[in-house]
Amino acid sequence: MAVPTLGYALLALLAKQPNTAYELSQRVRRPLGYFWTASYGQIHPQLRELTAAGLLSEESVAGPGPHDKRVYTITAAGRDALAAWAVEPPRQEPSRDELLLKTYAIWTAEPEQARALALSQAAIHRQRVAEYTAIRDRLGREAADPAHPDFGSLATVRYGIGYERHRAQWCEWLATQLSHRDSP
Amino acid sequence: MAVPTLGYALLALLAKQPNTAYELSQRVRRPLGYFWTASYGQIHPQLRELTAAGLLSEESVAGPGPHDKRVYTITAAGRDALAAWAVEPPRQEPSRDELLLKTYAIWTAEPEQARALALSQAAIHRQRVAEYTAIRDRLGREAADPAHPDFGSLATVRYGIGYERHRAQWCEWLATQLSHRDSP
DNA sequence: TCGGGCATGTAATACGTTACATGATTCA
DNA sequence: TGAATCATGTAACGTATTACATGCCCGA
Numbered sequence: 121m122a123v124p125t126l127g128y129a130l131l132a133l134l135a136k137q138p139n140t141a142y143e144l145s146q147r148v149r150r151p152l153g154y155f156w157t158a159s160y161g162q163i164h165p166q167l168r169e170l171t172a173a174g175l176l177s178e179e180s181v182a183g184p185g186p187h188d189k190r191v192y193t194i195t196a197a198g199r200d201a202l203a204a205w206a207v208e209p210p211r212q213e214p215s216r217d218e219l220l221l222k223t224y225a226i227w228t229a230e231p232e233q234a235r236a237l238a239l240s241q242a243a244i245h246r247q248r249v250a251e252y253t254a255i256r257d258r259l260g261r262e263a264a265d266p267a268h269p270d271f272g273s274l275a276t277v278r279y280g281i282g283y284e285r286h287r288a289q290w291c292e293w294l295a296t297q298l299s300h301r302d303s304p
Numbered sequence: 305m306a307v308p309t310l311g312y313a314l315l316a317l318l319a320k321q322p323n324t325a326y327e328l329s330q331r332v333r334r335p336l337g338y339f340w341t342a343s344y345g346q347i348h349p350q351l352r353e354l355t356a357a358g359l360l361s362e363e364s365v366a367g368p369g370p371h372d373k374r375v376y377t378i379t380a381a382g383r384d385a386l387a388a389w390a391v392e393p394p395r396q397e398p399s400r401d402e403l404l405l406k407t408y409a410i411w412t413a414e415p416e417q418a419r420a421l422a423l424s425q426a427a428i429h430r431q432r433v434a435e436y437t438a439i440r441d442r443l444g445r446e447a448a449d450p451a452h453p454d455f456g457s458l459a460t461v462r463y464g465i466g467y468e469r470h471r472a473q474w475c476e477w478l479a480t481q482l483s484h485r486d487s488p
Numbered sequence: 489t490c491g492g493g494c495a496t497g498t499a500a501t502a503c504g505t506t507a508c509a510t511g512a513t514t515c516a
Numbered sequence: 517t518g519a520a521t522c523a524t525g526t527a528a529c530g531t532a533t534t535a536c537a538t539g540c541c542c543g544a
Contacts, residue, residue, distance in 0.1 A: 124502090124503080157504095158504080159505055159506080161504075161506075162503080162505080186510055186512080
């Protein structure tokens with residue numbers, strides 16, 4: 121009976137507009153992919169469960185392929201469940217960061233190669249800052265209203281900009297540290 | 305044959321000192337838990353595989369329980385594999401952040417409850433800044449040397465401080481946004 | 489003596505990805 | 517014509533958590 125986090129991710133997307141499973145798998149890649157990912161193989165059965173629980177309603181339309189096209193719409197119960205979940209404290213922090221794990225072991229590696237890694241990662245994060253900034257600038261003024269459907273996009277992209285900027289700065293600091301190994 | 309990321313996490317810990325599986329399960333909670341987690345049920349079989357691959361060596365000592373106590377030590381091959389992995393670009397970013405997902409859906413919830421969530425999260429992150437700062441201050445001066453085993457601890461805790469500070473600031477910004485909903 | 493920490497190990501379950509199978513439409 | 521996109525669905529596999537089972541030692 122318990123709805124997994126993925127279920128709420130789908131409800132959050134469907135709260136903005138009705139979609140098919142395929143469309144959701146695209147929307148989960150971007151923009152949701154910046155902070156939540158899921159594959160079609162996971163989405164498909166989850167939509168069925170949410171529908172069975174009465175949080176979604178589905179409508180079959182004659183589709184292109186061998187199966188009908190199913191459009192999912194959030195129900196009033198789904199909206200209530202989403203709103204209740206959204207204000208509960210999150211269960212756990214994101215706690216899996218491969219770059220930090222590599223950094224933890226970086227003392228065993230060659231400093232020059234380590235420095236190259238840090239610099240390439242810094243470049244990636246700098247680029248993302250630009251990317252996210254462009255997304256933010258494309259959002260309308262109404263997104264600043266906490267009751268507007270685009271508020272979540274504004275707030276999360278704002279987070280992303282700061283996150284990537286900090287990460288880029290840290291990578292640059294790391295590269296600097298790795299260059300003066302013998303000279304203190 | 306491919307070593308999963310967990311395997312490198314264990315190698316990174318064992319590069320600093322030999323341990324039993326139980327000790328590793330403790331060390332994976334803290335300090336490694338700040339950026340990588342694993343449960344005993346996962347660690348135990350993985351150690352066997354790393355040993356079979358020649359990246360670890362094990363030594364059985366008469367232990368307290370019904371089984372022998374096994375102490376795992378990293379081999380030269382293990383150290384080489386770790387060093388090589390550490391400088392390869394990470395495969396993927398951490399991309400699962402429940403707080404951001406909730407934020408994406410926050411427009412559906414009551415602003416007052418949402419504000420309470422943002423403020424409580426801000427407090428948690430502020431506290432972690434203090435916690436991490438204390439850890440950093442406890443590290444010796446030798447940790448600044450990129451070849452010292454503690455360099456990874458210094459670099460990652462430094463990341464953590466910036467990360468938590470940024471997150472706290474963002475939560476505070478979010479709380480502010482959620483308070484003026486009607487008055488622009 | 490009883491709970492918690494040390495210590496190993498297995499099993500059930502959940503979570504998530506990748507690959508496969510099908511087939512229409514669109515566009516170069 | 518042939519590749520890409522739309523679109524559903526299943527199966528196999530890999531990854532990870534939780535719970536269980538065993539049993540010693542130590543301190544309250």
